[in-house]
Amino acid sequence: MSDETLSNLLKEDRRFEPPAEIAEHANLKEEAYERAASDRDAFWAEQAERLDWAEKWDRVLDWDDAPFAKWFVGGKLNASYNCVDRHVEAGRGDKVAIHWVGEPLDDTRDITYAQLKDEVSKAANALTELGVQTGDRVAIYLPMIPEAVVAMLACARIGAPHTVVFGGFSADALASRLDDCQAKVVITSDGGYRRGAPSALKPAVDEARTKTDVVEKVLVVRRTGQDVDWDDAVDVWWHDAVDNASAEHTPEAFDAEHPLYVMYTSGTTGKPKGILHTTGGYLVGTSYTHWAVFDLKPETDVYWCSADIGWVTGHSYMVYGPLANGATQVMYEGTPDAPERGRWWQIIQDYKVTIFYTAPTAIRSFMKQGREIPDRFDMSSLRILGSVGEPINPEAYVWYRHVIGGDRTPVVDTWWQTETGMIMISPLPGVTHGKPGSAMIPIPGISADVVTEEGTSVPHGSGGYLVLTEPWPSMLRTIWGDDERFKDTYWSKYAKEGWYFAGDGAKKDSDGDLWVLGRVDDVMNVSGHRLSTTEIESALVSHPKVAEAAVVGAKDEDTGQAVCAFVILREEAGDGGEDIVEELRNHVRKEIGAIAKPRQIMIVPELPKTRSGKIMRRLLRDVAEHREVGDVTTLADSTVMDLIKDKESSGG
Numbered sequence: 342m343s344d345e346t347l348s349n350l351l352k353e354d355r356r357f358e359p360p361a362e363i364a365e366h367a368n369l370k371e372e373a374y375e376r377a378a379s380d381r382d383a384f385w386a387e388q389a390e391r392l393d394w395a396e397k398w399d400r401v402l403d404w405d406d407a408p409f410a411k412w413f414v415g416g417k418l419n420a421s422y423n424c425v426d427r428h429v430e431a432g433r434g435d436k437v438a439i440h441w442v443g444e445p446l447d448d449t450r451d452i453t454y455a456q457l458k459d460e461v462s463k464a465a466n467a468l469t470e471l472g473v474q475t476g477d478r479v480a481i482y483l484p485m486i487p488e489a490v491v492a493m494l495a496c497a498r499i500g501a502p503h504t505v506v507f508g509g510f511s512a513d514a515l516a517s518r519l520d521d522c523q524a525k526v527v528i529t530s531d532g533g534y535r536r537g538a539p540s541a542l543k544p545a546v547d548e549a550r551t552k553t554d555v556v557e558k559v560l561v562v563r564r565t566g567q568d569v570d571w572d573d574a575v576d577v578w579w580h581d582a583v584d585n586a587s588a589e590h591t592p593e594a595f596d597a598e599h600p601l602y603v604m605y606t607s608g609t610t611g612k613p614k615g616i617l618h619t620t621g622g623y624l625v626g627t628s629y630t631h632w633a634v635f636d637l638k639p640e641t642d643v644y645w646c647s648a649d650i651g652w653v654t655g656h657s658y659m660v661y662g663p664l665a666n667g668a669t670q671v672m673y674e675g676t677p678d679a680p681e682r683g684r685w686w687q688i689i690q691d692y693k694v695t696i697f698y699t700a701p702t703a704i705r706s707f708m709k710q711g712r713e714i715p716d717r718f719d720m721s722s723l724r725i726l727g728s729v730g731e732p733i734n735p736e737a738y739v740w741y742r743h744v745i746g747g748d749r750t751p752v753v754d755t756w757w758q759t760e761t762g763m764i765m766i767s768p769l770p771g772v773t774h775g776k777p778g779s780a781m782i783p784i785p786g787i788s789a790d791v792v793t794e795e796g797t798s799v800p801h802g803s804g805g806y807l808v809l810t811e812p813w814p815s816m817l818r819t820i821w822g823d824d825e826r827f828k829d830t831y832w833s834k835y836a837k838e839g840w841y842f843a844g845d846g847a848k849k850d851s852d853g854d855l856w857v858l859g860r861v862d863d864v865m866n867v868s869g870h871r872l873s874t875t876e877i878e879s880a881l882v883s884h885p886k887v888a889e890a891a892v893v894g895a896k897d898e899d900t901g902q903a904v905c906a907f908v909i910l911r912e913e914a915g916d917g918g919e920d921i922v923e924e925l926r927n928h929v930r931k932e933i934g935a936i937a938k939p940r941q942i943m944i945v946p947e948l949p950k951t952r953s954g955k956i957m958r959r960l961l962r963d964v965a966e967h968r969e970v971g972d973v974t975t976l977a978d979s980t981v982m983d984l985i986k987d988k989e990s991s992g993g
């Protein structure tokens with residue numbers, strides 16, 4: 342990385358101290374870092390004590406067959422019991438587990454832990470009745486309705502690993518996942534509400550069943566009441582099977598390494614990777630981090646994670662972490678703009694949400710709409726804000742803290758992955774000062790480093806590859822059915838050192854704090870200088886007229902790669918004026934340096950994003966290099982590329 346780019350990042354010198362109130366009562370204090378590092382096994386054993394074990398483990402970690410880990414060897418537990426029953430047994434059955442908010446106004450349900458226990462027990466009985474046995478895989482293809490949580494916990498209760506497929510995925514994507522993990526049962530619904538209208542789900546399951554014959558039964562929740570095709574031999578209504586089942590169900594204790602779920606995530610090749618998580622270590626990792634990073638006070642906090650259940654964030658920080666901790670949380674079915682743009686802030690006001698966890702892409706879209714919208718609501722209940730999914734640019738961080746958090750709230754920028762299962766690098770809200778744009782340092786118990794291609798730790802002020810240097814409880818155990826790909830993808834680059842290669846580029850600043858710069862394939866090389874796409878995007882977004890920016894490196898005869906930027910202007914900036922492109926090019930030059938000045942800037946109405954909000958730079962690179970645009974099937978909105986191409990051909 343060039344000195345120029347580094348010094349630009351280091352110019353970000355705003356700092357936010359932890360509020361005294363949060364610091365004083367913080368769940369984890371400074372000393373935890375030292376304690377965890379001095380005896381790692383003892384630290385994780387201490388964290389494991391937050392769960393109820395039917396049988397205690399005799400060994401914390403078995404790493405003899407690395408990289409195949411076994412955590413809490415010999416221990417037995419039931420994840421569903423830990424998320425539900427034990428809270429009821431402890432006298433907290435009347436506590437609300439989920440304030441569920443449907444997208445149609447006034448369509449809400451409050452579900453207590455006692456009710457959740459009954460629902461999960463019934464669903465577990467119903468699944469058993471449908472022929473699901475311990476070890477069988479069950480796919481879940483549902484909108485954000487309570488039955489999605491119930492279904493996951495019911496699977497966990499009977500030891501049937503679930504694979505949740507995001508409701509926005511196509512029939513093809515669903516079929517390939519069903520096939521890959523040989524799912525015997527699919528749990529779906531007629532449809533769900535999105536942007537004010539019912540959208541169908543079951544037809545995709547019907548179509549997927551024409552492409553694979555692994556599915557024996559489809560359990561269908563009635564959510565919207567829309568018409569569905571029905572196959573009597575396969576389809577079963579949830580309200581028939583579950584509502585009539587017994588609410589008595591004794592959870593069996595499973596081995597700590599019993600598979601809990603498979604979550605598919607995209608890799609560098611076309612075939613998605615089925616990331617396998619197991620029971621004991623995963624639950625220890627998610628409950629510990631949910632408690633430590635969000636400083637959870639289960640008695641008083643109202644927590645809300647806006648992620649969809651179809652992503653790992655929904656698994657770790659909507660289902661397993663919060664419920665294992667006995668938290669009260671909000672779950673929202675719809676989009677942020679239904680029926681109008683203030684919906685999220687309305688929910689925070691209505692439920693007095695205290696901890697809010699969302700993604701930078703959402704924050705930037707709210708910035709674009711302007712602060713007038715959130716300013717209409719009372720969000721003084723908020724005390725901690727979280728960010729996840731991609732690097733948060735300093736402008737978005739400061740806006741989030743200032744406009745949403747009223748300048749009271751620490752922002753925890755949490756770095757982790759589907760593969761890590763839990764948050765790995767993040768500030769602790771009562772300990773770490775906030776540095777906009779930096780995820781700071783690994784949380785207590787976790788070891789990470791930034792290293793060169795050859796595996797040497799980089800000095801402060803330099804960049805390289807992010808690696809995790811010690812195993813952790815919620816690490817992926819393998820890629821479903823493909824141990825070789827697991828070893829190749831994550832453990833071969835630094836095989837000698839035994840490190841996990843995260844696939845992200847990062848830098849250490851002069852304090853040794855970490856800045857995750859994005860996937861290594863998002864790193865450009867311009868005239869021999871390594872430039873981060875994120876960093877240039879961040880510079881663009883710091884311009885008052887810019888709402889969002891995506892940067893790619895396009896092949897260039899002279900410089901190897903050249904910087905090409907796609908920019909969405911803020912609404913109040915109108916068309917930006919005649920010289921907007923030159924103005925922005927010069928702005929980047931001023932912020933970062935001449936080397937980063939974009940060769941080309943296109944003003945566009947939208948950016949191509951996956952359904953989890955990640956910008957698909959691959960497609961933008963196609964445009965920048967004047968190629969036919971590649972596969973758009975994983976885009977949230979596949980028409981976006983047409984809008985961008987129109988712009989390009991009109992010289993926009």
Ligand code: 6R9
Nearest residue numbers: 729730731732754755756757758759857860
């Ligand atoms: C949880 C989740 C993982 C990739 C990861 C990185 C990016 C996530 C980030 C971040 C910078 C953060 N990422 N959090 N980059 N700062 N706080 O998002 O999992 O969907 O598997 O994505 O997301 O590139 O490698 P997943």
